[in-house]
Amino acid sequence: MLAKNCLGTRLVSPKLLRTSLRSFHPSVVKFQQQSQPNSKEPNIEPKRRPLSRVAIGGSKESTNKYYNKGSGLEFATWKAVVLLFVVGGIGTYFFQKEKTRLHVLREMEQNRKIGKPLIGGPFTLQDTKGEKFTNENLVDPRGKRFSILYFGFSHCPDVCPEELDKLGDMLDILRKNNIEIQPVFITCDPARDTPEVLSKYLEDFDPSIIGLTGTYDQVKNVCKKYRVYFSTPPDVKPGQDYLVDHSIFFYVLDPEGNFVDVIGREAGAIESAEKITKNAAAFIPTKEIEARQKSWLGFLYK
Template sequence: MITRSVIRSSIGSVNRVSNKQFTISTRYLQKLKNEKNEQPEKPKKRPLSRVAIGGTSSDSKYASKSQGLEFATWKAITLLIIGGGLGTYFFQKEKEKIQKYKEMEANKPVGKPLVGGPFHLVDTNGNDFTEQNLKDPQGKRFSILYFGFTHCPDVCPEELDKLGDMVNHLNEHGVDLQPIFITCDPARDSKEAIDLYLKDFHPKIIGLTGTYDEVKNTCKKYRVYFSTPPNVKSGQDYLVDHSIFFYVIDPEGNFTNVIGRESSAIEGAEKIIKDSENFIPESQRIEKKQGIFGFLYK
């Protein structure tokens, strides 16, 4: 009996100790769990835009993509600014040329030019010279006409000197000009007389003459007034009253401008330079009317 009681007592003691230890262990684990839940979460690390010393290859790849995107953005902005500036410049340039073209067209009546037209004369070498000689197939050379006579005492020499200065000034600015002297006095101004007379002026000046009717027709086409005194006897000296203007002709043979006696050589040359800058060949005008700036022609 004693033995069984001792055994039972021992077993009970062991069970109580085990239960007590289990309870303590359970409470300890619960406490640890509660403490873990109470701890604040650490913030997640964000990737850096640049790779630090000792960084990984994945960080380097990310930074490379970021830098490439930034460079591409600035490149696009720069190209946009440059493109916009160039577009504005060419638009204004084209607008100015078209405006000049419209002004030139407004000076022409429907059907035929206001100034100019077909004519036939001869140069100092006896070669035919017509309105076709005023045209330049390259579309660059301008022409300028002056009507006078070799016996003119003062006005014609002064204007021909001015013409020579204009030619020199235009050469310095890369503008090709064909200067032409047409006589208003064919009775006395033969091709030999004109050739001798022009030797005192610029060597590029071309001299033209013809019959009275041919000269009269040419003067009429260019709206040049001239007259000789009535009842002039053979060998008698006289003066010819005539208009004093330079007539500027574009590379297509069309009248574009007039330069009066009041203009200096530099002023006259600057007018021709402006005309040359604004000149648009007919083929290009047709093409531009069908292009992106076609609305400017309306």
């Protein structure tokens, strides 16, 4: 019930006030729980909103272009790295190849310097067609064709046929390697090895082999120039039987007719052909070497 005070104002009765507070109490408690933080839970910072990727004063399209440009730059960097490795690998390959070539070239130069006073020189013989053949025929003006000389004789029982068979195998390999080669067979037995005899004898081995013969003095001269030993007697009567002993070597000459290498009997056909192939790949004409020695890379050719 409502009561009035001395001023005439209506007052709420205590009973009614307790009833109203009882009904309002749960809402007040719930509001207090929500407004007051729980002391047992850890302090969690409020989640920050990510910064906008749109530049101030710019549009979204221009910003996307900027990021796309950055991705392209990163891709270009990777391409540059790959290109660097490829170019470096190719450069290393050609450097090693040129290094090997220069090594073979130095060996050829050393043999050439030794060979000038010791091995090779002017000579005159005739081939199986009766035409003159001199040391000038060993020179190739194009600077490509190598020559290989072998000294033997057609009545040789075993060594010469074996070496000529090996020469035939060498020529087959060199042709496959695109190496131009001029094979020459010089007899140490001019009394029996006439042009006709040599022509028929060499048919059994390789048709490209050039057979050379001459007088005894001519053969002796060329054997002396190439330091070939042979024991053919100087005065042989027709039908006389005799033995011939000689050196067993292949002499390799470069396109300028200079001695550059020697191949012994112990070397096989594959090994010998590979040796000539390396010499052919490393060959540089003398004039070109002299020009390179005067260039800024001259130290490589000294």
